[in-house]
Amino acid sequence: MHNPVFIPGPTNLPEQIRRAVDIPTMDHRSSAFPPMLNAARDGVRSVIKSQAAQVFIFPATGSGGWEAAITNTFSPGDRVLAVVNGLFGQKWVELCKRHRLDVTIIESEWGEDGSGRIANYLTEDKSHLIKAVIATHNETSTGVKADIAGIRGTLDACGHPALLLVDGVSSIGCMDFRFDEWRVDIAVTGSQKGFMLPPGLAIVAFSADAMNATGSAQLSRSYFDITEMSKANSAGGYPYTPPVGLINGLMASCDLLLTEGLEAVFARHHRRAAATRKAVFAWGLELCAQRSEIYSDTVTVIKLPEGADGNLFATHAHDRYGISFGAGLGKLAGKVFRIGHLGSLSDALLLAGLATAEMALVDIQVPITLGSGVAAAQRQFVMGEPFQRKAAA
């Protein structure tokens, strides 16, 4: 019996997707490959609600997607403005610095979101030296979401031409993401979160403006060069050997998401996040995220009382009960634990995960009442959405 994971990626594999990944050897230069590639790229475009984005699929992970976004778009010394409020934002900025970009960081407390402050920087930048605003849609280390539509609104209000680059690794396929409507210029994600695939793909989407920026971008790039990728993709192929199993899986994943309906997918993530938070409050614990407007729908990060160790919680839950939760990352290590509730789950599995979290909390001597969180989550499931009796046929 295989237990589900409650980490915020890699997520649980639906059987349908697992089978789609497991295909016999395919000659990627044969006529069998282009339809698969095109379907996967079209599927991703639909999932991010775009008509015209150029979608590229690299054998890598989300971090490789960050690198593809940066190296194809900028030149050494280019100025970018980055909103950082957690480990993933921090890591993307670190990557920008290694590529010699001039990064201005809007830093805020982990658990908050500082994207409201970009207006100050944009209005001061009269000569438009800032080439891009970089944001994390869902900061997985803190369980905080950013308002990407709001950032676009600020760029527009300031009349600033900076590109908008968004890390959507733990939001795309789970939370509403509107590439076209928000006029995102580059979106980055990976295979192992909302797409419910094994790790191994970096998925990036470029707007027309971002594609244009590539023409003058001087940063070195080779493996992640979208010009080469784009040329090969238009002919239905790759500049190197594509990971065909994962690409077939991505096609299946998009199918699954689009068949369920994106709004239904987002609604179930929203519901399960609400139930998880109810459990946390019933335990008498606090969230890392400080305001309800910024609560994530994919991961809940929970502060532990002084003296309780989040790393011990995670290793204990795994070793004793065979269930994985996320430990704290970066400067939150030890102080928090994380419950991932994205991708393939059910209400019943989430309740089982919450019940296990309760046992592990009691084991490490956090004073909570067994069953209290589970009951609160059950009430949320029952009352949040009253059961409708079907009318007799």
Ligand SMILES: *Cc1c(COP(=O)(O)O)cnc(C)c1O
């Ligand atoms: C998981 C994740 C990443 C990418 O991590 P990889 O391990 O490289 O796939 C980037 N950003 C966020 C917000 C994430 O959750």
